[in-house]
Amino acid sequence: MNDYQELERQPPEITAQFQLKKVMETLATVQRASPFYQRLFLAHSLNIHDIKTWREFQLIPPTTKDDIQEFNWDFLCVDRSAVTEYTSTSGTLGKPVTIALTASDVKRLAYNEYRSFECAGGGSSDLYQLMLTMDRQFMAGLAYYEGIRRLGAGVVRAGPGFPSMQFEIMQRLRPTIIVVIPSFLLKLIDYAQANAIELNKLSVKNAICIGESIRLEDLRLNAIGRRIADSWNIGLLGTYAATEMQTAFTECSHGKGGHLLSELIHVEILDSGNQPVPPGQPGEIVITTLGVEGMPLVRYKTGDIASMFEEPCACGRTTPRIGPIVGRLQNMIKLKGTTVYPPAVVETIHEQPGINDYVIEIYADEFKTDRIKVWLAVDDSMQPTIQEKLIERFQSTIKVTPDMVFVPQREIEIMQGAGGANRKIKKIVDRRGQFAH
Ligand SMILES: [Zn+2]
Numbered sequence: 159m160n161d162y163q164e165l166e167r168q169p170p171e172i173t174a175q176f177q178l179k180k181v182m183e184t185l186a187t188v189q190r191a192s193p194f195y196q197r198l199f200l201a202h203s204l205n206i207h208d209i210k211t212w213r214e215f216q217l218i219p220p221t222t223k224d225d226i227q228e229f230n231w232d233f234l235c236v237d238r239s240a241v242t243e244y245t246s247t248s249g250t251l252g253k254p255v256t257i258a259l260t261a262s263d264v265k266r267l268a269y270n271e272y273r274s275f276e277c278a279g280g281g282s283s284d285l286y287q288l289m290l291t292m293d294r295q296f297m298a299g300l301a302y303y304e305g306i307r308r309l310g311a312g313v314v315r316a317g318p319g320f321p322s323m324q325f326e327i328m329q330r331l332r333p334t335i336i337v338v339i340p341s342f343l344l345k346l347i348d349y350a351q352a353n354a355i356e357l358n359k360l361s362v363k364n365a366i367c368i369g370e371s372i373r374l375e376d377l378r379l380n381a382i383g384r385r386i387a388d389s390w391n392i393g394l395l396g397t398y399a400a401t402e403m404q405t406a407f408t409e410c411s412h413g414k415g416g417h418l419l420s421e422l423i424h425v426e427i428l429d430s431g432n433q434p435v436p437p438g439q440p441g442e443i444v445i446t447t448l449g450v451e452g453m454p455l456v457r458y459k460t461g462d463i464a465s466m467f468e469e470p471c472a473c474g475r476t477t478p479r480i481g482p483i484v485g486r487l488q489n490m491i492k493l494k495g496t497t498v499y500p501p502a503v504v505e506t507i508h509e510q511p512g513i514n515d516y517v518i519e520i521y522a523d524e525f526k527t528d529r530i531k532v533w534l535a536v537d538d539s540m541q542p543t544i545q546e547k548l549i550e551r552f553q554s555t556i557k558v559t560p561d562m563v564f565v566p567q568r569e570i571e572i573m574q575g576a577g578g579a580n581r582k583i584k585k586i587v588d589r590r591g592q593f594a595h
Contacts, residue, residue: 162273162419162420162421165420165421166417166419166420166475166476166477167474167475167476168476169476170468170476170478173420173476173477174212176420176421177420177424177448178211178212178215180421180424180448180449181215181424181446181448182206182209183448183449184446184447184448184449184450184454184456185206185209185456186206187235187451187454188235188454188456189206190235191234191235191236192232192233192234192235192454193229193232194221194225194229194232194233195233195456197232198218198219198221199218202217202218202219204217204218216426216434218456218457219432219457220428220432220444220457220458220459221455221456221457221458221459222458222459223252223255223402223459223460223461226255226402227252227253227255230255230256233453233455234258234452234453235451235452235453235454236260236451236452238258240260240261240451240452241258241259241260241452242259242260242261242263242264243258243259243263243264243300244256244257244258244259244295245257245258245259245295245296245297245300245401246295246401247400247401247402255401255402257297257401257402257404257452257453258452258453259404259452259453260451260452262451263404263450263451263452264300264304266404266422266449266450266451267297267300267301267304267305267404268301268304268305268307268308269305269308269422270301270305270404270405270406270419270422271301271302271304271305271306271308271406272305272306272308272309273419273422274305274397274406274407274408274419275305275306275309275311275335275366275408276309277408277409277410277417277473277475278364278366278395278397278408278409278410278411279364279393279395279410279411280306280309280311280335280364281309281311282309282310282311283311283334284309284311284312284334284335285311285312285313285314285331285332285333285334285335286302286306286311286312286313286314286333286334286335286336286337287314287316287324287327287328287331287333287335287336287337287362288302288303288306288313288314288315288316288317288337289316289317289318289319289324289336289337289338289339289342290302290317290318290337290338290339290368291317291318292315292317297401297404298368298399298401301399301406302337303315314327314331314333318339318342319342321345321346321348321349321350322349322353324346325346325349325350325353325355328360328361328362329360332360332361333361333362334361334362334363334364335362335363335364335365335366336362336364336365336366337365337366337368338365338366338367338368339367339368339369339370340367340369340370340371340372340382340383340386341370341382343365343367343386343390344382344385344386347385347386347389347390350389351389357389357390357391358390358391362390362392363392363393364392364393364394364395365386365392365393365394365395366395366397366408367383367394367395367396367397368397370382371396371482371483371501372386372394372396372482373396373413373415373481373482374482374505375440375465375481375482375484377413377414377415377467377481377482379394380482380505380508381505381508381509382508393411394413395408395409395410395411395413396408396409396413396415396416396482397409397416398416398462398464398480398482398483400460400462402445402455402458402460403423403445403447403455403458403460404422404447404450405419405422405423405445405447406419407419407479407480409479410471410473410475411473412471412472412473414467414471414472414479415466415467415479415480415481415482416479416480417471417475417477417479418477418478418479418480419477420477421448421449422447422448422449423445423446423447423448424445424446424448425443425444425445425446425466425478425480426443426444426445426457427439427440427441427442427443427444427464427465427466428441428442428444428459429441429442430442437465437466437467437468437469437478438465438466438467439465440463440464440465440484441463441464441465442459442460442461442462442463442487443459443460443462443463443464443480444457444458444459444460445457445458445460446458459487461486461487461488462483462486462487463483463484463485463486463487463490463499464480464481464482464483464484465480465481465484466478466479466480466481467479467480467481483501484499484501484502485499485500485501485502486499489520489586489588491520491528491530492527492528493528493529493530493556493557493558494557494558496556496557496558498530498556498558500518500520500586500588502555502556503518503530503532503552503556503560504518504585504586505555506548506551506552506555506556507532507534507548509551510544510547510548510551512536512537512540512543512544513534513535513536513544514535514536514537514567515534515535515567515570515571515574516532516533516534516535516570516585517532517533517570517573517574517584517585517586517587518530518531518532518533518560518585518586518587519531519532519533519573519587519589520586520587520588520589520590521589521590522589522590528590529560529561530558530560530561531560531561531562531563532548532560532561532562532563533563533565533569533570533573534562534563534564534565534570535564535565535566535567535569535570536564541564545562545564548562549562571583573587
């Protein structure tokens with residue numbers, strides 16, 4: 159065990175003490191070298207050398223994605239010549255953000271993923287099949303690849319898509335672990351069933367599920383997770399990360415949320431007034447990077463909503479864990495006094511058999527009140543039953559009943575933008591614009 163593998167089994171007070179010291183180092187770096195943070199500290203009359211406690215640290219105003227979008231290069235703490243790798247966010251939520259890494263940051267990224275894969279039960283004798291993009295400035299692709307090399311395991315860079323090719327590789331090279339988006343895992347299962355491939359006779363023992371949640375807020379598997387588990391007897395381990403964090407939160411085999419790597423990142427869960435929420439309650443994930451050289455971030459608001467769990471895990475680690483992302487702050491919907499995120503609506507639809515396709519439309523009515531309309535394609539004979547079931551389910555899951563419209567499959571496809579310029583089809587259409595709430 160290295161020092162940090164021991165640290166993550168120590169009482170939380172010891173970890174907190176250690177993290178405070180590391181946070182001070184991040185503050186000293188940004189004070190010395192980041193024009194953005196120099197201005198921020200000056201504007202709020204903050205002398206970082208006066209910060210000695212977590213309470214004092216919490217007085218630093220959080221950084222937002224808008225800040226990075228507007229002042230991207232004012233976050234860089236090294237000379238441009240020291241940058242070895244430029245990664246970027248996907249840009250699905252506005253202008254993409256560039257995160258520049260030094261050679262030391264790439265090493266840190268590799269270490270982070272090595273620790274994550276190890277937490278998820280991987281070792282040097284494993285063979286990983288990566289079903290994801292390795293280029294396009296995608297940080298995670300680089301992280302997984304470098305992390306696997308550090309682990310001393312084998313890697314197959316299969317790339318995304320093409321179930322037939324994925325199975326051909328699985329049969330030829332016998333990988334033990336696949337790294338994959340859960341919705342693509344469903345496509346693999348469909349392909350296997352249509353082509354008489356016996357999934358449980360393959361060599362795969364675990365799937366590291368990236369990009370989408372496989373769990374509900376209470377950590378049980380969600381509808382997608384259950385569908386996978388029903389068809390394929392493999393371990394499903396979730397992992398959560400965002401480019402800006404340069405760090406992942408990955409589940410151990412107990413599947414109780416992604417473990418914090420306390421030597422790499424500090425995390426807070428805050429409410430809309432930037433106050434901490436109690437453990438187990440959803441709030442915004444706010445991070446401070448530790449040990450980052452190129453673009454360190456202090457109290458960065460990720461826009462992702464999740465709960466943090468603090469009780470010790472059965473694996474022996476005492477580090478807090480982050481539960482599944484329940485939604486993005488930008489897509490929050492206020493319905494008759496309750497807060498709803500689109501994934502909760504999606505989950506209810508996924509749970510209901512007989513729905514061929516759907517689109518969730520979010521809009522503001524003439525009183526600027528948020529409304530949800532669910533467009534559904536089902537077989538005509540099923541419509542009354544499905545409508546009745548959904549009304550009942552929505553009442554118990556999101557406490558309101560959205561408007562439901564039953565239309566032919568073709569209309570759904572048009573709404574999703576299928577076949578258009580966008581490669582990705584849209585199942586959630588948010589028409590509220592920036593002033594909606
Ligand atoms: Zn654990």
